Amino acid sequence: MSRFNPFQPNENALPPEQVRFVDVHVEPWPDGRRVRVHLTLTPFQQPPDLEVAILDGQGREVSHIAIIENIDDHFVVTMHLRDPETQSDYRLEARLSYQSKGTIAQTGCTFQIPPETIP
Known part of the structure; x- marks a missing residue:
């Protein structure tokens, strides 16, 4: 995992217009x-x-969730499903933006909660 460091920028770092999701x-x-x-x-x-x-x-x-001025290029977060009746099919939608430029990239994926784990 690399961290954003303004004093030692990554030599492969991209300008805001070119930043994208690699994996979600x-x-x-x-x-x-x-x-x-x-x-x-x-x-x-x-x-x-x-x-x-x-x-x-x-x-x-x-x-x-909203993460303002994220400093990591790879990370993991835990999200809670707040609907009292958990379902099996869900869609995750992710958006990457800069305040001065708006949305730069969007992505998403579908996933399922295995039926045996649904409370």
């Missing part, structure tokens, strides 16, 4: 109520803002 995937926790979200970005010259939302099968938002 989800691992459900065994309790069926939380998920581990893995995010990997291209190296960047300036820290981007990130927003990640999880939508249920009906398109309702059941979890959301």
Whole structure:
């Protein structure tokens, strides 16, 4: 994992317009109520803002995070599914932006909570 360091920029760091998601995937926790979200970005010259939302099968938002001026290009966060009735099918949507430039990149993936773990 590399960290953004303004005094020692990564030689492969990209300007804001070129920063992208490299990988986004989800691992459900065994309790069926939380998920581990893995995010990997291209190296960047300036820290981007990130927003990640999880939508249920009906398109309702059941979890959301915002990370302002993220400094890591690879990290993992735990998100809680706040809907009292956990479903099996979900969609994760991730957005990368800069305050001065707006949205630079978006991505998403679908995932399922295994039926045996649904409370």
